[in-house]
Amino acid sequence: MSDNDNDAVIILGGGVIGLSIAYYLSKSPDFRRRIHIIDSAPRLLESASGYAGGFLARDWFKPECAALGDLSFELHRQVADEHGGQRRWGYAGSHVYSMSLQGEAEGSRVEDWLLEGTSRAAAVGRRTEGHVSAPGEVVNGDGTPAWMVTQDGASWNVVSGAEDCAQVEPRRLCEFLHEECRQRGVEVHLSSRATGVVMDGDGSIVGVKITSTDNQPCGPRSLRCSDIVVAAGCWTPRIIESLFPRNRTKIEIDPLAGHSILYRTPRYAKPFMNVAHGQQDKFHGKDENIAYAIYCPPTESWSWAPEAYARLNADSKPEIWVGGLNHDGTVLLLPELATDTKKLISRESLAELRKVAVTLTGLKATDSQVAEDDLEVEWEGLCFRPVSRTGVPIIGQISPKDLGVGFHNTLGAKVWVASGHGPWGISLSLGTGAVMGDLVEGREPRVDLSALKPESRMGSKL
């Protein structure tokens, strides 16, 4: 391979989607082409993929991406089983509960508060399925998991069991994908941005022009390729606009900000449930620990629907992630670089987030209604969900005609998009990587993607 292999694949964006695509392409036995991941940030995982909650579901999706959701859920389990994901990125089946708290905002139901396609809570509101109980589960008097504070006047429902929901540590999953890609020769170019396409004399796209985002000289100024995959989350529309200024379409993906917090509490000191020997079949795998997901509606005390995830992390330490659609409502402009997102963190939003975390999981003195803050915070973060206007991801090729590069390019590089996964990019990541691998290799994708194609949603630009 040389720097100018004509048939290289260039993936723009090194979040969980870009990494998953590179993972499946580089894993394919017949695939011998060079793969480049170009990311504008100086470090990977400063975006949603590094700060997400890590909740996975099999079938909480709109019909258009139900098959992709099911495929992806199976692949998460398969990859975890093959590579020790239970230990390396905290993969575990998850029990899921919804909890209504005293003082729930009057007349509110979770799904009224949230735009479709932007939160899991809307799906929770529609579900009350059976609970797969297992031996060893430690619960409070009211039946809630023991790491939660017993809430006076609260009621709760079991939403789903570990056979259809799971959790991972998103950052560790991405690190695993990155390491596998690196070992198979995938090249990651950080602090780099594609600023234009290279055309041959016939007007066919034959490569991309690369410039540095940190004013340092960076490798070759252009990379030849036969496929360009734009998988840059919320930044995807900007990339399409800048590479194809004459494009007559728009990829509609909006950034939806969310603060989150990861912490430990003394009450979640060890995994609550080891599936007893002989019970594994019930959980369809080798899960030894069970994670917990709790969804709460807005209350008089907070205006958003918190999501709390408790799991054993890859360092064998129990941790809790709390987040949700909790940004205070001011419009946050997507920064140029993912690393600059930190500058937008709102102290007020973080303070409210911590108040929620303490209310749900802080130390509750027996004679007090108010929980105390004894949480040990690992990190507090802000990131942007890439939300498509239709609430499902956009996956497929953008035709040369739509890109405005002319008909000559039928022989030039193909341009693909894989983005707009909203609040579900971790769950849908491996499935997206696998089907994009199929498409780039010229195979029929393993699940029907016709409802996710870019063409089906593009409006004309006036």
Ligand SMILES: Cc1cc2nc3c(=O)[nH]c(=O)nc-3n(C[C@H](O)[C@H](O)[C@H](O)COP(=O)(O)OP(=O)(O)OC[C@H]3O[C@@H](n4cnc5c(N)ncnc54)[C@H](O)[C@@H]3O)c2cc1C
């Ligand atoms: C608070 C929160 C909680 C979430 N919880 C969950 C969850 O529990 N389960 C779930 O399934 N999903 C969850 N999500 C959603 C999930 O995190 C996203 O859908 C997913 O991470 C999107 O991945 P991505 O690779 O498309 O984009 P990103 O992770 O945003 O990655 C985009 C990458 O593109 C790079 N980039 C930007 N501009 C350029 C450029 N010009 N050139 C090259 N590269 C560029 C960025 O630096 C970044 O590395 C959550 C999201 C948020 C915000």
